[in-house]
Amino acid sequence: MTVFHRNETRDPLPDTLKGGVIAIGNFDGVHRGHQSVLDRALEIARERGVPALVLTFEPHPRSVFRPDRPVFRLTPAPLKARLLEAIGFNAVIEYPFDRAFSQRSADDFVHSILIDWLHASEVVTGFDFHFGHDRQGGPAFLMNAGSKNGFGVTLIDAYRDENADVVSSSRIRELLLEGQVVEAAGLLGYRYTVEAEVIGGEKLGRSLGFPTANMRLPPEGELKAGIYAVRFRTADGTIRDAVASYGRRPTVTENGAPLLETFVFDFSGDLYGQVCSVSFFGYLRPELKFDGLDALVTQIKRDEEEARALLAGVTPLSGIDRAIAFP
Numbered sequence: 001m002t003v004f005h006r007n008e009t010r011d012p013l014p015d016t017l018k019g020g021v022i023a024i025g026n027f028d029g030v031h032r033g034h035q036s037v038l039d040r041a042l043e044i045a046r047e048r049g050v051p052a053l054v055l056t057f058e059p060h061p062r063s064v065f066r067p068d069r070p071v072f073r074l075t076p077a078p079l080k081a082r083l084l085e086a087i088g089f090n091a092v093i094e095y096p097f098d099r100a101f102s103q104r105s106a107d108d109f110v111h112s113i114l115i116d117w118l119h120a121s122e123v124v125t126g127f128d129f130h131f132g133h134d135r136q137g138g139p140a141f142l143m144n145a146g147s148k149n150g151f152g153v154t155l156i157d158a159y160r161d162e163n164a165d166v167v168s169s170s171r172i173r174e175l176l177l178e179g180q181v182v183e184a185a186g187l188l189g190y191r192y193t194v195e196a197e198v199i200g201g202e203k204l205g206r207s208l209g210f211p212t213a214n215m216r217l218p219p220e221g222e223l224k225a226g227i228y229a230v231r232f233r234t235a236d237g238t239i240r241d242a243v244a245s246y247g248r249r250p251t252v253t254e255n256g257a258p259l260l261e262t263f264v265f266d267f268s269g270d271l272y273g274q275v276c277s278v279s280f281f282g283y284l285r286p287e288l289k290f291d292g293l294d295a296l297v298t299q300i301k302r303d304e305e306e307a308r309a310l311l312a313g314v315t316p317l318s319g320i321d322r323a324i325a326f327p
Helices: 032-048 061-065 077-087 106-115 139-149 169-177 181-188 293-312 319-325
Strands: 002-004 021-024 052-058 091-096 122-126 152-156 193-199 213-215 226-233 239-247 259-264 275-285
Touching: 021 032, 032 052, 032 077, 032 122, 032 152, 052 077, 077 091, 077 193, 077 319, 106 139, 122 139, 139 152, 169 181, 181 275, 213 275, 226 259, 226 293, 226 319, 239 275, 239 293, 275 293, 275 319
Parallel strands: 002 091, 021 052, 021 122, 052 091, 122 152
Antiparallel strands: 193 213, 193 275, 213 259, 226 239, 226 275, 239 259
16 A cells, blocks of 8 residues: 655655545544545445545644644554555555645645545545635535536545444543543454554563563553553564553552553564554553562463453454454
8 A cells, every 4th residue: 555655745646546536534543433434435436446545634733733732643644554554545645734734725725635636536524524724614615616626525424333422533532541442442443552663671571571572652642551451463463462561660660651561472582673563452450569579470470361361252343453453
């Protein structure tokens, strides 16, 4: 799959990608609500035999207007692109969003991006999508522009879960803050996954017989501290069961920086420097402070047993889940 990054967005689009169906949105999380838009775009593209593309914006617009309050990204750009590839899109366009872009008119957006650059044959987006300076462009504007300029517009209503509640990225963030990764997976349609480089640590786990792959997650992330049953994916795509601890390690440090430490079962290789991912299947317990390392080791063994038992019975929630979290 082709990903057009920040410095490439003004280059000519390859002819093989012109005239396609364009799904537009931020799609942070690529959750079930987003998937209702994305699936419809793929369906139209298949019916017409044309490419399916995603147009999204980097960085997240809220980070541009409120840099002092960075957004907890459920899916940073590289992971989001990988999920969109798993769904079946031909290309992802990560268009640069900055204050200058936010001042462009809705008409300019339509003509310079959708028509002149992408040669869109159909645009698929949510019913509440707005664009252009002061949000001038809305559904009616977009449909009118499409009828005048020869591209179709498909608007998708808000997706609701089994309780008739709208599925949103903010709801999922709240669940993760509470450690409710099973409930979050129900809204995402796949197990919540993080991706980061494996870094060196104090090697205490190795000395205790439980070597860990350590990752530092973005500081704005709001995952509840505690112990999780997870699956660990190495850079070459190998997936193994594991147990992970996220938090400040109160037994061995007074106020350590939050760290994700994953003990990968039945594995002894070197992971330093690799960009790996961790998919969360279950919250086992809160982070605790133990009276000494012997008590900590005893608890780690219990956590391992519980994680192995939980992971032995899991099944994929969707094609995305199968692609990122199952061997």
